[in-house]
Amino acid sequence: MLYTGKTLSLQALSNGQVELVLDAQGAAVNALNSVMVTELREAVQLLAQASNVTGLLVSSAKSAFVVGADVTEFQGFFAHSDAELTQWLLDTQAVFSQLENLPFPTVAAVNGLALGGGFELALACDLRVLNAKGKVGLPEVTLGLCPGWGGTVRLSRLIGVDNALAWALTGKPTAAAKALEQGAVDRVAAEGQLRETALAVLQAALVGELDYQAKRQQKQARVTLTADALAALHTSQTAKLDKNYPAPAQIAGMICQHARLPFAEALQVEAECFTRLARTDAASSLLGLFFNDQVLKKKTKAWRKQAAPVKQSAVLGAGIMGGGVAYQSALFGIPMLMKDINEAALNLGSTTIQKLLDRQVQKGAMSAEKEAAVLAAVKPTLDYSDFASVDLVVEAVVENPAIKQRVLAEVEGLVAADAVLTSNTSTISISSLAEGLARPAQFCGMHFFNPVPQMPLVEIIRGKLSSDATIARAVAYADAMGKSPIVVNDCPGFLVNRILFPYFNGFNRLLKDGVDFQRIDQVMEKFGWPMGPAYLADVVGLDTMVHADEVMQAGFPERMGHDGETVIGALRAADCLGQKNGKGFYEYGVDEQGKRFKRPTALAKILNAVNADSDVTDQDIIDRMMIPLCTEAVRCLDDGIVDTAAEVDMGLILGLGFPRFRGGALRYLDTVGLAAFADSVSAHAVHGGLYTLPAGVKARLASASSFY
Template sequence: MSEQVTLTRDGEIAVVTVNNPPVNALGTAVRQGLVAAMEQIDADDAIKAAIIIGEGRTYPAGADIREFGKPPQPPALFEVCTRIEETTKPVIAAIHGTALGGGLEISLGAHYRIADPKGRVGLPEVLIGVMPGAGGTIRLPRIAGIGKALDIMVSGRQVGAPEALELGILDRLAETDLLDDAKTFARELIAEGAGPRKTSDRTEGLGTEEENATALQAARDGIVKKARGLYAPAKMVDSMEYSLSHSLHDASIFERDAFMSCLGTPQQQGLNHAFFAERASAKVPENGRAQPRPLNKIGVIGGGTMGAGITVAALNAGLEVTMVERNAEAIANGQKNVEKVYDRDVTKGRKTEAQKTAIMDRYTPSTNYTDLSDADLIIEAVFENMDVKREVFSTLDKVAKPGAVLASNTSYLNIDEIASATARPESVIGLHFFSPANIMRLLEIVIPTKAADDAIATGFALAKAMKKVPVRAGLCDGFIGNRILAKYMSAAAFMVEDGASPYAIDAALVKFGYPMGIHAMGDLAGLDIGWSNRKNNAAKRNNQDRYNGTIADRICENGWFGQKTGKGWYVYAEGDRRGTPNPDIDAIIASARADLGITPRDFSEEEVIRRYLAAMVNEGARVLEEGIALKPSDIDVTFLFGYGFPRYRGGPMKYADMYGLDNLLTDLREFEKEDPRFWKPAQLLIDMVERGESFDDLNKRAMA
């Protein structure tokens, strides 16, 4: 067939094997080989049934990303799927690993499907801003139903083999060896005289014409509405609807046209960038220079919200964890914090009691630091105070084994200063988890001055084990995320002082694509945290800089810290997580403006977004300028996974590219007239505009 596709015989059964490592991507040679295999199967009367299977670790896992952006080569994937379906002998897809996107569409083109029980299927094209284009919207609803099919496509989730069997996507699960069981399945079909069963002709997932129309309308009103701001989900529904009343040929063309209409849209560019940025974040120099140290058992200092979250993340990664707290009461609370996560999982049916017990068997609570003497990695998650953290690290230095990595979960503090409390600064790194640590995927891996490459590589290995998205961050106040956050929070604070409503700012940000506005986020995190930081940094603040906390300080002085106190920028009734505007805020704002001598003015929604993003991107450029971030896409990943930046916009630096860096610089020059210190453009940004460069150009150079 080709080097990537081979056909072998076992009696009356043809076995078509795809071998295109590492993930058997459906490149041109694979597509051509599959078509050639079907031609040979049809032409050989001795062949009564066929199996398509992948060599190595997976069934074809999707399109070949090496072909992205290149002129398409025949045959198109939808033509391959149709050719498989038109084969005159029964064809079985034997799935292991992940059959995603085009991989699942190939298997839907087959007449029958069997999978390894650990296999997964899905149509995740939405994650890069497109939709299935090779029959997914035509064939999947016919067996799984319109609602279930759309849920799979709009979420982009991977469906485990047992669920896929329940949905009718699979016909059976393998019980022993996948290929052997697929051959047994084929022999049964031959013995029964069962011929091809075209998925495109099946209707068991569908209802009456009226029921289908109702399901499609429900999809438009529900699933698609939830995918706020996304273009592809509505196109999926259009394609499904069209396929119900047209031939496979016409429906395939319609689907392909809908797929093509997604390409090149701003959100497709943003989502595609986000997809590859996430995968590029772990490509750092230290991983290329050193192997990680052993990582089997870890210690966690602290059992509060953050310490418990880190512990759960480590337990979920299969690691042994010893948690240390200062006394019996504190460690009992720490253990409760861990157990309640798994109790919730049991209550919701995500885990059994036996699974919870097996996990907790790897957890050891302690009040004695010496119980950490055999830990490979120890993570400190105590109060954000330098003296407290230095005391912890001084103690760890005495009890930790040689070679153990010592990590601080600090959000802002200087890790060099923390490391200086030990005699092993080369083994100290920062691991900035985001709360709740067992759910949030971002992990900033902060590199202090003396950290060894293998210690840094161990941080990245932990991120991989925990299935987190790691970002390498240099040493500065706030690292990447919180440093930039402070800047755009200031921009929002100044807009409120100058006349903008905090609620109008939040509404503009939600419309832009954020899950919540900056003031609602402050209430969620706790306004007292920012208040404490402002007081701690008061002595370091330059008096020439405009102060950003005038209004927020007054809110905190009333004891209003947000959701934890039931009142902040918003008021929260019991059980209410969204809140309503605090009626007392207007008076506080008016008083602050009067004291500052500010005559308020109006801010349009468009200006709010321009200022917010300009402050964010300008500080991002400074972070790059100083080497705190290795590449712009790392800043994008930080804000996509840690701060709620809308994924379909790609991240702040990608958004700036699409907005136009020259336009961004023009905005900064305009704002600079009113506050030359705060709005001064980063020199990197000025230089890039002069050279006609984009942040994507910097990404390409960093990855070269």
């Protein structure tokens, strides 16, 4: 053994060849943290000084090569000055450059994933061999950052500026075949043949069959494109970028800038771009989401450890939601009984599943064999004859407490004694639904969001009597279905709807003050929401909106009541249901040319009597919409509806489409600053109880603390 560290080792092979094995002790994966970088520096220096080494193989002892930089270290580095942060990047670049300039060929044997810093390390080697199922990429843009260890410099020279821009701006990993075609890797090895193939490539470089020096020079040479060609590329790549996310535009500018520069200057440009992006609010928010996601995963893992598995599930109600739940369960290999009371309802559920599958097959995302397997895993039924083997039931019937209680009590007597019952209600108290059950400890809420296949969040609602074993099984089932579960304590609206409906309350108040709903939609979409509140109300369904709003008013009358009838209520009374029947705030249809349209309805314009002399500014609209949402988010945390700020914000991101670059309501408050937020709340106090500062904000102001 030539060198042994905590994260890597140098081992002698035959004929003067050496293998650098990446294997972080006590970790499931390799991540480029400060320890690995330090040890890599020491190992490379040893190799540079060795006189008898003829070639180097870089490999991993883990199931993946390197999954990226250790993001958990970023916050510490980001606390440094700009000059210190840039120097940290340049120091690591220097290690990679020293590896790249060793006086013998180097080959990276890339297994599984090589992402971010891991791929940058592979790029520093002369040649790369990737296993057939492996993927490589530069995902830093998804964190609001750019590569900082030479990734964009080497890649743009290897595969061309146009291809490198596509890789860096999307952040999506690239599969082996495409990586080979574009030149990012030099060989693709058949499964089980990576090491042998990589050693053969190294041998070919040693005997001159592969010109590794030419590859090395290519990565360090200036790009031959003209300034005009680069400018055209930049324009085409940035024309449709979302300006709320600064990273893609800056990455595009950075790559086009350094393409014609000498290698060392290009590396400097990349490092400086990383430092600039590290200072943006978007990067702070997106990194925060990464850490919040880790919180959810850790909590889910803890619940799964104590959960009994779900081998057979059932859904009661074969409507759009029931069909979606059945599809999702079967898709992930958990058989599903789909029960309803008549053939027409079952046919609707089966049709929903078939359409979802057909769409996947048409896109090439699913094979015909997989489609057949999913269909076979769903058994439509009109009776309970097979329910004795069911481990977990999802009740998804009409949103009516009496009907739900009757159905739940009925099925409880027909399943095994240890089976878990859940309700897919979005508004009805889980504790109240449990009152008619013989085994209330084995009942909880399991609130899926519509459409089920697209929406990642599932709220697992703990009633007053729900046991830990019940919650654990529901969490484990949601996780097994590919969803992100968050455990929520029972209250009106649970977590997401409790926070959402104050937002709509602010919307209704703006409408009453004569602010045009189309203008509100435009302002809030510019703020970052995927759709404005009027459009969102139509998508949810105005009947659903009115029902849920009534629940929220009953639960929190002191702040969620209205002054007279709302515009949403008036539209509902006129049978405007939104997209369900093609008319709401907007009307939906297909024109004579077959193109879909969305245009404001005449009734909505009449009900929303616009005050042309209104002095409400765009910032007023943002404040009056966001204050109720944010204050309720604080109250949910302080009331213990969930345990952490991370769960509040992830619930909004995953369940509502809260702007990711703002990181969630509580991250948004930290970014705005609690003192500035308090001033804004005070300025709008005239608008009612939702515009009062929660105790939790006051306490944090007094202690000079924040949510994160």
